[in-house]
Every structure is written in C-alpha cells, then in structure tokens.
Amino acid sequence: MASVGKYVVGRLLQAVVLLAVVSVITFALIMAAPGGPAILYDPSITADEAERIRALLGLDQPAHIQYLRWLGNVIRGDLGTSYTLGLPVAEVIAHRLPATLLLSGASILFAVALGIPLGMLSAVRRNSWIDNAVTAISFMGMSIPVFWYGLMLMILFSVRWRLLPAGGLETDTVASTLKHLVLPAVVLGTVHMAEITRYTRASMLSVLHQDYIRTARSKGVKETWVLAKHALKNAILPVVTVIGLLLPKVATGSAITEQVFAWPGMGQLAVRAAYQRDYPVIMGVTLVVSVVVILCNLVVDLLYVYLDPRVRYE
C-alpha cells in the first residue's frame, strides 16, 4: 500500500499549501482595504488617540511583518483579539463552532438520508409518477433561495401554526435542541438533498444498465440482492464525490441559514464581523472554515481509495 501512503502525504501537502494561500489572500485583502477598522472612524477621537490605537493594534508595522506575526500566532493557536468584542478570536470561534457543526451535520444527515433512497427509488421506478414527482421536487429544491425558503417555513411553522420556535437555540433539553434544530437543518439540507437525489438517480441508472447487472439477473439472483450488492456499491461512488463537493456549500449555506434563524454559529459571527470590519474575526472564521473543509475533502478522498480499489492517483 505504498502508493496509498504517497497519496496521503501528497494530499496533506496540498492541503497545507492551500491553507497558506488562503491565509495570504485573506491578509492581502485586508491590507488592500481603503479604511482601517471601524473604531478609527469614531469622530470623537483625536488624531493623537488614533495614532496610539493604530500602534496598539499593530497597524503601523509594514505589511509582511504583520502577516508573519499573525501567522506565528495562528500556529500557536492565537487568532488575535476581536476588535469589537475584546475577546480572543479563538475563544469566540470555539464558542460558536459546536452550533455550526451541529447544524451542518444535521443538514448533511437529512440530505443523505432522504436523498439517496429517493434517488434510488427514482432510478428503479424510472418514468413512473414517483420518478416525476421526485425529479420535480429536486429541481425546485435546487432553485429555491435558501433564505426565502427558511422564512416561508418560519411563517408556516412558527407564526401560523406555532409548532416550532422561530429561531435561536436553547440546549437545556435534548427535545428543545431538536425543536430548534429541525427548521434550520431542513432548510439547509433541502438544497443538497435535491442534488444528491439527482446524482444518485443518474448514477444508479447508469449502473443498472451495465452488463454485470444483467448477468446477475439472468443467473437468477434475487432482485433486492442485485440492487443492494452490485448496483448500490458501484453507484455510491459518484455520490460520495458529490457529498464531498457539498461540504464547502454547506459551510456557505450555513452562513445564510444561521442568519435567518438567529442560530448562534460561526456563520452568523462571520456576517456580523463583516459588517463591523472586525478583521481578526473575519480572518479567523475564514481560516477555520477553510481548514474544516480541506480536512473533510481529504477524508472523502481517502474514502474513495477504500471504496474503489481501481483508483490510483499519480
């Protein structure tokens, strides 16, 4: 399995390079921005105070010194201090990370748990009313704006019918956590469920036409066994790729969904920080999210090697 080891190392190196590029780009963006942090725009501070604030925040050093200082801190786990909250960024992010992970995980679970069976069903019962219904739903699911969908569901379930809370997160009991989780997870997951459904269907269809399926059937193997063992195992491969591709989109979507449902996660944090020009926080969140996505992609790629022994990367 030497080639697998080489592949893993290669991917890890790639990941490190990607991370470095991310940090440099983000930092460069901040340097290129016209103004300084919003706090310097306070009209009541004097030029003298502005100078001192600038020195305090380290904004008077040359760019590459600032970057290297920042990088050194990051590696030690220090992501700087939030300009607006006065707390260490790492602490703020750590505080909010679990909520985002919960939401992302739940929505991916929802998307996969519904998407794969629906896609399979759709493929097996091709051109039936089930197929048409599922295709229509997945089509709509891919076109709907997430925030509108969320607001509509909120209007229905929270305002009209008063079944579910309209946002936020209260974790006193498992039940209350779940009640708060349902709407955001469904909203975030629907779009991805639509994509997974489509891909599963397409993949299943192409697999079902293969010769070895016909062989199995003509040998008298039971239909369900044919489906489960042969078809699914091979059809699942592209679907795993799609799930991997989804991860950055889920991270993205979480920013919007969290805003709609006032979910106390990193997405909401990032949006607010963007407003307030809270640079350490923006950069921190971008970095953390990128790291998580890169790691997940790595896991997915490794899974690929396990699932399909034919795969050999240069």
Next chain:
Amino acid sequence: MDNAEAAAEQQPSRRALRRFLRNRMAVAALVVLILLHAAVAAAPLLTPHSPEALNLLKRLRPPSADHLLGTDEMGRDILARLLYGGRVSLGIGLAAMGGAVALGTLLGSAAGFRGGWVDAIIMRITDAMMSFPLFFFLLTVLALLGSSIANIVAVIALTSWMNVARIVRAEVLRIKQMQFVEAARALGSSPLRVLFRHVLPHCLSSVVVSATLGVGSAILTESALSYLGLGVTPPAPSWGNMLNSGRSHIWTAPHLVLFPGAMIFITVLAYNALGDGLRDALDPASSRDSR
C-alpha cells in the same frame, strides 16, 4: 416530403430546435423569462409608483387596488420595487455570468488547447477554488471593498468561472482530436486561429447551457448577499434586500417577504428549466439519465 425538406430536417440546429420545442417545461420557462425581462425593462410603463417614494402613512398595507402588491415598511409600493429591483437583480445576475463565461472560456480553452503545465496550473487553481467555501471570501471582500454594483458583479464573476472553465476545457480536449482541426493545422492556420475559428464555435452549445444555469446561481448569490446586507444597499431595491427589510415584519405583514422571494424562486427555476431544456435539446445523449 421532398428532398429539400428532408435535407433541412437533417440539420442539427433544426433537430435541436424541434427537440427543444417538444420540452414543454423548457418552453414554458422561456416564455416566463421573456415576460419577466420585458416587464422589468418596461417598469415605468407598468406602474405609476416610484420604487423609492416613501409614505409613512401607508406602511405595511396588504395588496389593494391602488398598490397591487401592497406597501412595505416605509410605505413604498412593493410592485414598483419588485420591478425596479428586478432590473438590479437580473442585471447583476446576467452581467456576473457574462464575466464568468468570458473568464471561464479564456482559462478553459487555454488549459485544453495548450495542455502541459498551463493545463496543470489552471486546473489546480480551478479545483482549489471549487473546494473552498467561497461565500466567506465574498463576505470578506465585499465588507472590505464596499458593496458597489461593480464590486458585486466582479466578485460573483470571479467565483463562478470555474464550472465554465471545466466544461470548455473538456470540450476543447474532445474537439482538438477531430480531423477537421488536424486539417486546419495542416493547411497552415496558426494555433490561435484554429482555436477561435474552428474549435470554440463547437463549444458554444455547452457554454450556453452552462451560462444559462449559471445565471440562476448568480441571481441566488446576489440576493443572498443583499439579504445579508452586503449586496445592494437600501433604499435602492433589490429582491434580496427587500427580503432583508421585510424579515422583521413576517409576523404582521408576510407579503413583504413572500413576493420578492417568490420572484427569485420563479426566475431561478425558469433559468434552470431553460438550461436543462437547452442541454437536452443540444445534446440529448449526454444527459439522458439526469432528467
């Protein structure tokens, strides 16, 4: 059917057109889009109200004879804001996609045609960008550089070119092999001329499909940014920021949120249906299974 008619029937473009026309959803989508763009362009003709005229005495009114879709939280006519806002949202979507197509075609054809390290580098960049949560970068860039329309169009274009590039590259690789390209080279045409005159025209159908599907995505992105407050800023209307302002009133006046969101949904749905229909019509073999 005489010989001339039979010959005309064989033309690929004719066949494609007939295939397209047989797809009722795609045709319906096209009609919807034409009506939509016409209505948005003709906004002043369709409503006497101005999209930015405040009237604090008439806030949050439901649809009525005078205000066909009601008024928003500042007393502005919603229909007017939808139409004028549509100009912004659709304009940004189309412009951003245009930019993405231009950039993607450039990079994709360079990668496919030149091959070698050019291809490797471009593909690496493409893959890297596709694996990132670009939305956070969008937020960062717009926060830093400001939310002018030009900036919004630029950042959306800069984060949407990858799909086009991949498709163009694949097509260029495929067509590069064909005999007429060899013939053109043998006749002495310069590589650039071969690319533009012979190879790229055959990529057109794939690019059109990709572009159509991409407009929907660009519109979704713009409205998401506006919803978060980092896109088009009020009082200028955009479908996204109308949802933002309406959000705090969903308890009392849900129509503020219903209408702009429905517009986005219908538009994106139509563009997606159109794109799907175009893909089926132009190359039925490729997407048989994905309908």
